[in-house]
Structures are given as structure tokens and as C-alpha cells.
Amino acid sequence: MSDDTLPLASELLAETEDPQPPRPRTRWAGIVWGLAFGAIAAGGIWLSSGLERLEGLSTWLLDLGAGAAVGYGLLAIGGLLLVGGIAGLLRRAQVATSRR
Template identity: 45%
Template sequence: MSIDTMAPIPSASAEGSTADALPRTRWAAIVWGAVFATLAGLGLWLLIDRDRSDAVADWALGMTPGTITATVLLCIGALVLVSGAVGLIRHAQRRHSH
């Protein structure tokens, strides 16, 4: 490919004020990454010790249908909460950039 056939690079004056703008921070990735890292750390902490691992197994085997339903609803609520927080952060970031 020769240099003559390449598309021209836009100049800084053509870009206007976007040349001075900083790249956007992807807050959703940071928040979800922190949530998953926390869950992974908690899982490792629970499973690394034999006593804690046995306690988790006893707790899981002793769950009733009501506690299973409550746990599932709690997990769904936590996902909705994190999603809402990410949405608020994104909204604030967009409002701040304009």
C-alpha cells in the first residue's frame, strides 16, 4: 500500500474541541470488575479453609425452598443495584462531558 492511497489524517483544527478532551473512562467495566473480583475473593476465602468450606456445604445442604427463593431474589436485587449504580455513573459522566 502506497502512502498516496492512505486516507488523510484529520488535523487538530478539524476536530475542534475534541482534541483537548480526555478519553472516556469505562466505569461499567471498573464497577463490574470490582464486583466480580470481590466475589472471587470471597469464594477463595470461603473455600481455602477446610472449616469454612464445611460450613458453607452444611449451609447449602440445609437450605429450605423459602431460603433458596430468598437467596435468588437477593442475588437478583444485587445485580439490579449494581446495574443501577453503573447507569447513574454513566449518566453523570455524560452530563459532565456536555
């Protein structure tokens, strides 16, 4: 094969290149999860910053019953699922908007 039968690189780029490349997507899951974990961290810092609050938390945890502990655990799991659902809805809306 000779070199003159191969297409030029500029011709290949002209065939495959869109006139306007798509805009980069916003990573909504990172934003939503970052806000959720930031709020959890802020709450933890607030709880541990004062001796009275820390003692109150330890008293509350020691007085917590088994049923209430399971309920709070399920509530925490539900909150994490809610955050994941919100991130999924934002992504779906973004994909639907980009298709239009």
C-alpha cells in the first residue's frame, strides 16, 4: 500500500468531528452526596464541640431502647436512599434535557 491512498488526518477529523461538541455534564451525584455528607459532618462537629452536648448525646444513646435504635437505623438508611434518589432524578432530568 502506498502512502497516497491513506486518508489524511484532517479528512478523518472532518468526517468524525461534530460541528459543536456536547457540553460537559454536571456531576449531580457528587454535588448531592457532598452536601449530604457535609451536613452530617457539620452536625457531628457541632455535637462534639461542646462538652454539654457530648454528655447529652452519650446519655441519650445509653437510654435508647432496642426498638428505637432499629427505628433510627432504618431512618438513617431511608435518608441515604432519599439522597440517592434525588441524585438519580437530577441525572435523569439532565439526560432528558440534553436529548432535546
